[in-house]
Amino acid sequence: MNAKKQPINYEVWRKFLLILLIVFAVSCQKETEDLSIDAQSLKAKKNQVNAPFEFTGVVYDISATPDGSIMVGVNSGTARSIQLIKKGEVRTMQEVQVNTDIQGIQAIGTGNAFFTTGGSDLAEDGELYRVSNGNVRMVADLGKFEKDNDPDAYEGIQWKDQECESDPPDFHAGAQNNPFKVTALDGKTALVADAAGNTVLQATTTGEIDWKVLLTPPLNESGDFKILSENEDLTCYVQPVATSVAVGQDEYFYVGELTGAIPDGFPTGLSRVWKIRKDATHVVCNEKVTSNDYELLVNGLTSIIDLEVGPDGLLYVVEYDKGSWFASFLPDFIQGGRISAYNTESGELIKEVSGLEFPSAITFDKKGDLWLLEKNVMAPSVRMLDPDEWEWL
Numbered sequence: 595m596n597a598k599k600q601p602i603n604y605e606v607w608r609k610f611l612l613i614l615l616i617v618f619a620v621s622c623q624k625e626t627e628d629l630s631i632d633a634q635s636l637k638a639k640k641n642q643v644n645a646p647f648e649f650t651g652v653v654y655d656i657s658a659t660p661d662g663s664i665m666v667g668v669n670s671g672t673a674r675s676i677q678l679i680k681k682g683e684v685r686t687m688q689e690v691q692v693n694t695d696i697q698g699i700q701a702i703g704t705g706n707a708f709f710t711t712g713g714s715d716l717a718e719d720g721e722l723y724r725v726s727n728g729n730v731r732m733v734a735d736l737g738k739f740e741k742d743n744d745p746d747a748y749e750g751i752q753w754k755d756q757e758c759e760s761d762p763p764d765f766h767a768g769a770q771n772n773p774f775k776v777t778a779l780d781g782k783t784a785l786v787a788d789a790a791g792n793t794v795l796q797a798t799t800t801g802e803i804d805w806k807v808l809l810t811p812p813l814n815e816s817g818d819f820k821i822l823s824e825n826e827d828l829t830c831y832v833q834p835v836a837t838s839v840a841v842g843q844d845e846y847f848y849v850g851e852l853t854g855a856i857p858d859g860f861p862t863g864l865s866r867v868w869k870i871r872k873d874a875t876h877v878v879c880n881e882k883v884t885s886n887d888y889e890l891l892v893n894g895l896t897s898i899i900d901l902e903v904g905p906d907g908l909l910y911v912v913e914y915d916k917g918s919w920f921a922s923f924l925p926d927f928i929q930g931g932r933i934s935a936y937n938t939e940s941g942e943l944i945k946e947v948s949g950l951e952f953p954s955a956i957t958f959d960k961k962g963d964l965w966l967l968e969k970n971v972m973a974p975s976v977r978m979l980d981p982d983e984w985e986w987l
Contacts, residue, residue: 644978644980645977646977647666647679647684647975647976647977648973648974648975649666649668649974649975649976650670651669651670651671651974652668652669652670652970652971652974653666653667653668653954653974653976654667654669654697654698654954654955655696655697655698655699655776655955655967656699656955656956656965656967656976657699657700657701657707658957658960659703659704659705660701660703660704660960661680661704661960662680662960663678663679663680663704664678664959664965664976665678665687665701666678666699666967667696667698667699669695669696674689674690674691674696675687675689675690676688676690676696676699676707676709679976687705688725688728690709690725690730692711693711693714693719694713694714694720695712696709696710696711697709697710697711697712697772697773697774697775698710698773698774698775698776698787699776700777700778700784702778702781703781705725705726705728706724706725706726706727706781707724708722708724708776708778708784709722709723710722710723710736710773710774711723711773712772712773713737713772713773713788713790714737715764715765715766715770716741716766716768716769716770717737717738717741717768717770717771718737719737720737720740720771720772720773720788721734721735721736721737722734722736722773722797724799733798733799734784734799734801734802735801735803736773736786736788736803737771739795739803740769740770740771740788740791741768741769743769743805744756744768744769744791745791745792745805746791746793746808746809747769749805749808750808750810751878751880753810753819753831754831755828755829755830756769757828758828758830769791770790770791771788771791772788772789772790772791773787773795774786774787774788774789774836775838775901777839777840777847778841779872781799782798782800783796783797783798783799784797784798785806785839785847787836787839787849787850789835789836789837789852790835792810792833792834792835792836793805793806793807793808793809793836794806794807794839794849796875804875805876806874806875806876807849807868807870807877807878807879808877808878808879809835809851809868810834810879810881811831811832811833812834812853812864812866812881813881813882819831820856822854822855822856823857832854832855832856832861832864833853833854834851834852834853834854834866835851835852835854836849836850836851836852837850837900838898838900838901838912839901840903840909842872842903842938843903843907844938845872845873846869846871847869847870848867848868848869848870848901848903848909849867849868849870849901850865850867850898850899850900850901850911851864851865851867851898852897852899852914852919853865853896853897853918860918860920860927861896861918861919862896862916862917863894863895863896864896865897865898865913866890866892866893866895867890867892867898867901867911867936868889868891869888869889869890869891869938870888871886871887871888874888891938891941892936892941895913895934896913896914896915896916896917896918897913897914897915898912898913898914899912899913899954899955900912900954900955902956902957902958903938904958904962904964906962908936908937908944909937910934910935910956911933911934911935911936912932912933912953912954912956913931913932913933913934914931914954915928915929915930915952916931916932916948917929930948930950930951931948931950931951931952931953932946932948932949932953933947933953933964933966933979934947944986944987945984945985947979947984947985950966950968951968952969952972953966953967955967963978964978965978966978966979
């Protein structure tokens, strides 16, 4: 069947854009308020060496700690917690009381981490939290920043019209945010990929927030911004959707895109990876413009959902599914996801692992082993990737 002839459900893609996969968790959130985390989230298990740890609930991100443990942000209905995979066991590091799901998580020490929570309509939610030695505090109100500034609509080249966010009754015209993945510049400063805001935000533990990067739409065959829909009064562009950010070992950091819906077919081959100077700010990543502050490192990818710089200096890129994120709604179109490793100077593809089942996040432990989260909203599991799975190119 020709995928390009499939009708596009714009309500579905808007929900994915704003909440990014949280739509699948709705059924899990019903009738679970009285269930304990032990009953819902701690059913992680390891039956044999290198077998996956399985979780009940929804998991969006993982992060390795300096002592070799793996932090896992578990959402089981309204019970949310950070779990630790340590020495073959799973234990609770911290239960958290937040309005929306834990999305990104970044360890900044043993027992210390940043984490983000999901956005909601008109940027009413979405925060950056710091966990430190058993204490949890909200350090940056990212939703308020979006409401007050809405950078993709009012900063840079102002390419997005707020009316394009309207999809009642779920979403309304105005500022929208969804803080997804997070990484640390240091123990007091985080970079947050805001998926619905199409930005990377820089936030500190003292509440200071600014937009560091603004993404622009992918280009069409004519070199113009790709249009999703238009009429005489309104033009809406295909949204880049910032999902991931990784800090390099040099003076650069990297940003990955998911890519929103397109007018026909599935958004394949449109996702990009940008290479940006760490000391730059208010960077507008635009393929039409050259700059000393950024460059397009890799393009032609599909549904990037995570990035990490490995101990070998390569940039590891996670693509959710070859058929795009639409495959998570249409099982017949599942083609398998991929992790690929690139040279950060040339953008050359060095090695890859393909055929993965909705790979969703990666992290490297202190020994340099890669840990992988798969099936983030369906039956999440976390495992160490077998080095023999890599195909060198």
